[in-house]
Amino acid sequence: MARESINIFQSQPGDILLGGTFRIYLDGVFDDLRFTKNNPEVQCQRFGIEPYQSLQALTFAVDQINADPELLPNITLGFQVYDTCRTLRRAAQGTFAMLSGGEEIIPNYHCNKGAPLAGIIGDSGSTRSILMAQILGLNRYPQISYFATSPVLSERDLFPSFFRTIPSDEFQMKGLAQLVSHFGWSWVGLLASDNDYGQYGLQMVRQEVINHGACVAFTENILTTQPNRNAPRIVQVIIQSTANVVIVIASDSDFVIVVEELLKQNVTGKIWVASESWSTSALLSAKRFQVVLLGSVGFAIHAGQIPNFTNYLNNLHPSNNPQGSHIWEYWEEMFSCKWLNKDNSVGNVKACTGNETLQSLLSEENGRLSFNVYTAVYAIAWALxxxxxxxxxxxxxxxxxxxxxxxxxxxxLRDSLILLLFSLSSLRNKDGSHMFFDEKGNPPAIYDIVNWRLRQSITLEQVVVGSYDLNVPNGKTLNVDNSRIAWSNTNAQVPMSNCSPSCPLGFRKVIVPEKPLCCYECAPCPQGQISSQIDAVECHQCSWDTWPNLQQDRCLPRTTEFLSYEESLGCSLAATSIFSSLIPLIILGVFISYKQTPVVRANNYSLSCLLLLSLFLCFLCSLGFIGYPQPEMCLLRQVAFGMVFSLSISCVLGKTITVIIAFNATKPGSRLRKWTGVRIPYCFIMISVFIQLCICLVWMIPFPPFPELDTDTKPGVIIVNCNEGSLTAFWCMLGYLGVLATISFIVAFLARRLPDSFNEAKFITFSMLAFLSVWVSFIPAYLSARGMYTVAMEVFAILSSSWALVFCIFVPKCFIILFKPNLNSRDHITFKGNNK
Incomplete structure (x- = not known):
C-alpha cells in the first residue's frame, strides 16, 4: 500500500500531547520528478515490521503512564505520530505540523488552542533527526531520538534541545574497531550509506580501525538516491578484494538491496560486521539470506525488557484494533499473506484468514528499538x-x-528534563532500569554483541554472545564469548582476514613500500635476536648469556666452551702430554744407566740430563692449557711455557757451543782450551733464561693475563679463555724463543761437518729445523683458530716441538746405546773420527 499525505499516522487525545516521528514505511519515492508542477507527492512503500512495533511501544507506554496513579496523576497523555517515510521532506512536514498545531503548516505560529505539545519522540535516522533538531531547537522544544546515532547531535551548542536513548556512534565505532581487533582481523572493508549516519560512522570507524593496527582494504558507499543503491559496483569490489571481513554501517532497508545483489552473484564466505542499525533486522533475517549473512557479528542496541509488552503485541488483531488500517498491513508482513481484495483474489500469495497467532513469531525478548522508544516516553513523563x-x-x-x-x-520542560535526569540517578523505568543522560544528551553506552545463526532452519536469529559496556568498573569494556559464536564456515575457529599471512615465531614484519602497513613480508630475525609472538613488529636481543634456539622464538642459555678434560680433544691432548712426559724420564734413566759409555760422555752428560728434565717440564706445561681457565692458571701457564722452553733451547744451544769449543780446542795453539768445561754452557743457559724471565716479569706485573668470557667470537657460545693481557708481550716472549732457536739452528748448521763418529750438531740442526717449522706454522694457525681450538693449537705446538727435540737429539743415541752396543765404544768413535 502507498501513503500520499502527511496526515497524522496515529493519534490519541490527552491533556498534554507527545509528538512522534517514525519511519513506518521503509522507502519514499517521488512519482513525478519532471518539475512541471509544485510539490510532487512522496509515495511510501514497504511497510516495516520493527518500526511499527516500536510505535506500539509508544502507545503502550502512554497507556501505562495514564494508568499509573503515582506518575502524572489527573493528567492524561496523548500523542500524535507522523510517518516520515524515510524522507527529509516528510520529517520536516511532520515537525512543522506538530509545532503549528493544525492541519495547515504555518512556521513560527501555533494555531491550535488545544493540548500543549510537550516534546517529540523521534526520529529514527540521523539526517532526519538533525533537520528536526535544527527546527525544534529554535524554540527549545525537547526532542528525544530513539535511533539517531550521529555524533554531531552531541554538540549542545548546535542542538541544545536534543536528547536520545541510544548511544552516539562515537562509542559504537570504537567498539566495532575493538571487535575487529579482538578477532585478529587486520584487513577489512568498509561499506556505509551516503547519509549522515553512514558517513560520520565511516570516518570514525576507519580511524579507529587504523588506531588498532588494522588496515582498510576498500571503502564503498551505498548510494541511497539510486534505486539499486550502487549494489553492482559494491559487489564487484567485494569480490575482487582479498578482505574477508566487511564492516557495514547502513540501515537494513539500504543494505538489503546489496544483499540481494550478493545473492544474485553467489558471493559467500564473507564475514559481515553489523552496526546497530541492521544487526537485529527482521527484514534481513529471512531464510533466503542465510547463504550471505550466516555467521555475521555486530553491535546491537542493549536489550531491555518491557513488562507485559509482548502480551500487548500478541493481543493485536485487525478485528479489534480501532487504530486504522495499518494493523492490516502489519498482519500481512508478519505472516507473508494478503487480505482478500474486492474480487476475492490474492494472486500466488496465500490469503490472510485472521486466525494466525502472533505468539509463534514474537519472542519474550522485546524489540530493542521498542525499548528505546519506551524509555524516551518515560523520560518526558518524569520531566512533566x-x-x-x-x-x-x-x-x-x-x-x-x-x-x-x-x-x-x-x-x-527541556530544563526540567535536564535537571531531572541529572539529579535523580536512582530514577527507574517500570522494568527497573536506570534512566539518565550525560551532559551531551547521550544515555549510557551499552551494546549487546550478537551473532547471526539459523533458527530451526526457518529464519536467521541474533544470539547475544557478548557485550560492550563503557561503564564496567574493571575497564574491560569488550567481553566476547568466542565459544558461543557460530561462523559461516561451520568451524569453531575464527575466520582469518589478513592482507598477508601471519609471521610465525622467529620472524618479524617487513614493510613493503607503497603498500598498506598490513601488507607486509616476513623476514627471519637477525642473528642473536628472537621474536616470541606471532606478527612481531621487531625482534628482541637475547641477554649476553643466552642465545636464540634454531627457531629463534626463545632464548636459551649459551653453551660454555673451553678445552675441557671431558672433551675428546682435551682428553686426547692431556693423555698425550702425560704419556710424552714419561719419554724424557725414560731416556734420562737410560743415560744414567749408561753414563760411563762413550756416546753418553761424548755428548755432555750433564747438559743432556738438564735438557731431558726441561723437556719433561715442556710436556707437562701443556696441561696448564687444559681445563676451565682459573685466574692462577691464566697467570702462570704462559710464563711456565716460556721459561721451560727457554731452558730447553738454551740447553740445546749450550750443547752446540760445547761441541764447537771441544773440537776447536784440540787444534795446536788454540786459545779455546781455557774455555773448555761446563762453566761456559751453564753461564749461557742462565743468561738466556734470565732474559726470558725479565720479559715475563715485564709482562706479568703491568698486564697480567686474566680469565675472560668471550661472547662475540662464536655465535651462541660463551668461550671461556685467558686474555693474555698484552698481546705484544706474548709475542715478544714467543719471539725470544724463536731467536734462541734460530741461533741454535745456525750454530748447529755451521758445526755439522766437524769430524766425529757421532757428530751431535747434525741432530741439533734437524731438531731446531723441526722446532722452527712447528712454531712458524703455529702463528697463522693460532690467529685463524677460534675458541678452544686456539688453545688446542698452542698445546699441539708445544707437544710437537718438544717431540722434535726428543726425537732428533736423543732417539739416535738411545738406539746406539740399546740396540748397537758395538758402536758405543771409544775405539769406534776414535776410529771414525780419524778416518774423517
Missing part, C-alpha cells in the same frame, strides 16, 4: 511529573519559580 509537583519558591527557574503544567513553555 517534576514540573507538576514543583513547590513554589523551590523551582528550577528564575527566582526559584515553577512552571504551570497546563501552560508551560517548551524550554521549561
Amino acid at each position: 511529573h517534576n514540573l507538576h509537583y514543583c513547590a513554589p519558591g523551590n523551582g528550577p527557574f528564575s527566582h526559584s519559580a515553577c512552571a504551570n503544567i497546563s501552560s508551560f513553555y517548551p524550554w521549561q
Whole structure:
C-alpha cells in the first residue's frame, strides 16, 4: 500500500500531547520528478515490521503512564505520530505540523488552542533527526531520538534541545574497531550509506580501525538516491578484494538491496560486521539470506525488557484494533499473506484468514528499538511529573519559580528534563532500569554483541554472545564469548582476514613500500635476536648469556666452551702430554744407566740430563692449557711455557757451543782450551733464561693475563679463555724463543761437518729445523683458530716441538746405546773420527 499525505499516522487525545516521528514505511519515492508542477507527492512503500512495533511501544507506554496513579496523576497523555517515510521532506512536514498545531503548516505560529505539545519522540535516522533538531531547537522544544546515532547531535551548542536513548556512534565505532581487533582481523572493508549516519560512522570507524593496527582494504558507499543503491559496483569490489571481513554501517532497508545483489552473484564466505542499525533486522533475517549473512557479528542496541509488552503485541488483531488500517498491513508482513481484495483474489500469495497467532513469531525478548522508544516516553513523563509537583519558591527557574503544567513553555520542560535526569540517578523505568543522560544528551553506552545463526532452519536469529559496556568498573569494556559464536564456515575457529599471512615465531614484519602497513613480508630475525609472538613488529636481543634456539622464538642459555678434560680433544691432548712426559724420564734413566759409555760422555752428560728434565717440564706445561681457565692458571701457564722452553733451547744451544769449543780446542795453539768445561754452557743457559724471565716479569706485573668470557667470537657460545693481557708481550716472549732457536739452528748448521763418529750438531740442526717449522706454522694457525681450538693449537705446538727435540737429539743415541752396543765404544768413535 502507498501513503500520499502527511496526515497524522496515529493519534490519541490527552491533556498534554507527545509528538512522534517514525519511519513506518521503509522507502519514499517521488512519482513525478519532471518539475512541471509544485510539490510532487512522496509515495511510501514497504511497510516495516520493527518500526511499527516500536510505535506500539509508544502507545503502550502512554497507556501505562495514564494508568499509573503515582506518575502524572489527573493528567492524561496523548500523542500524535507522523510517518516520515524515510524522507527529509516528510520529517520536516511532520515537525512543522506538530509545532503549528493544525492541519495547515504555518512556521513560527501555533494555531491550535488545544493540548500543549510537550516534546517529540523521534526520529529514527540521523539526517532526519538533525533537520528536526535544527527546527525544534529554535524554540527549545525537547526532542528525544530513539535511533539517531550521529555524533554531531552531541554538540549542545548546535542542538541544545536534543536528547536520545541510544548511544552516539562515537562509542559504537570504537567498539566495532575493538571487535575487529579482538578477532585478529587486520584487513577489512568498509561499506556505509551516503547519509549522515553512514558517513560520520565511516570516518570514525576507519580511524579507529587504523588506531588498532588494522588496515582498510576498500571503502564503498551505498548510494541511497539510486534505486539499486550502487549494489553492482559494491559487489564487484567485494569480490575482487582479498578482505574477508566487511564492516557495514547502513540501515537494513539500504543494505538489503546489496544483499540481494550478493545473492544474485553467489558471493559467500564473507564475514559481515553489523552496526546497530541492521544487526537485529527482521527484514534481513529471512531464510533466503542465510547463504550471505550466516555467521555475521555486530553491535546491537542493549536489550531491555518491557513488562507485559509482548502480551500487548500478541493481543493485536485487525478485528479489534480501532487504530486504522495499518494493523492490516502489519498482519500481512508478519505472516507473508494478503487480505482478500474486492474480487476475492490474492494472486500466488496465500490469503490472510485472521486466525494466525502472533505468539509463534514474537519472542519474550522485546524489540530493542521498542525499548528505546519506551524509555524516551518515560523520560518526558518524569520531566512533566517534576514540573507538576514543583513547590513554589523551590523551582528550577528564575527566582526559584515553577512552571504551570497546563501552560508551560517548551524550554521549561527541556530544563526540567535536564535537571531531572541529572539529579535523580536512582530514577527507574517500570522494568527497573536506570534512566539518565550525560551532559551531551547521550544515555549510557551499552551494546549487546550478537551473532547471526539459523533458527530451526526457518529464519536467521541474533544470539547475544557478548557485550560492550563503557561503564564496567574493571575497564574491560569488550567481553566476547568466542565459544558461543557460530561462523559461516561451520568451524569453531575464527575466520582469518589478513592482507598477508601471519609471521610465525622467529620472524618479524617487513614493510613493503607503497603498500598498506598490513601488507607486509616476513623476514627471519637477525642473528642473536628472537621474536616470541606471532606478527612481531621487531625482534628482541637475547641477554649476553643466552642465545636464540634454531627457531629463534626463545632464548636459551649459551653453551660454555673451553678445552675441557671431558672433551675428546682435551682428553686426547692431556693423555698425550702425560704419556710424552714419561719419554724424557725414560731416556734420562737410560743415560744414567749408561753414563760411563762413550756416546753418553761424548755428548755432555750433564747438559743432556738438564735438557731431558726441561723437556719433561715442556710436556707437562701443556696441561696448564687444559681445563676451565682459573685466574692462577691464566697467570702462570704462559710464563711456565716460556721459561721451560727457554731452558730447553738454551740447553740445546749450550750443547752446540760445547761441541764447537771441544773440537776447536784440540787444534795446536788454540786459545779455546781455557774455555773448555761446563762453566761456559751453564753461564749461557742462565743468561738466556734470565732474559726470558725479565720479559715475563715485564709482562706479568703491568698486564697480567686474566680469565675472560668471550661472547662475540662464536655465535651462541660463551668461550671461556685467558686474555693474555698484552698481546705484544706474548709475542715478544714467543719471539725470544724463536731467536734462541734460530741461533741454535745456525750454530748447529755451521758445526755439522766437524769430524766425529757421532757428530751431535747434525741432530741439533734437524731438531731446531723441526722446532722452527712447528712454531712458524703455529702463528697463522693460532690467529685463524677460534675458541678452544686456539688453545688446542698452542698445546699441539708445544707437544710437537718438544717431540722434535726428543726425537732428533736423543732417539739416535738411545738406539746406539740399546740396540748397537758395538758402536758405543771409544775405539769406534776414535776410529771414525780419524778416518774423517
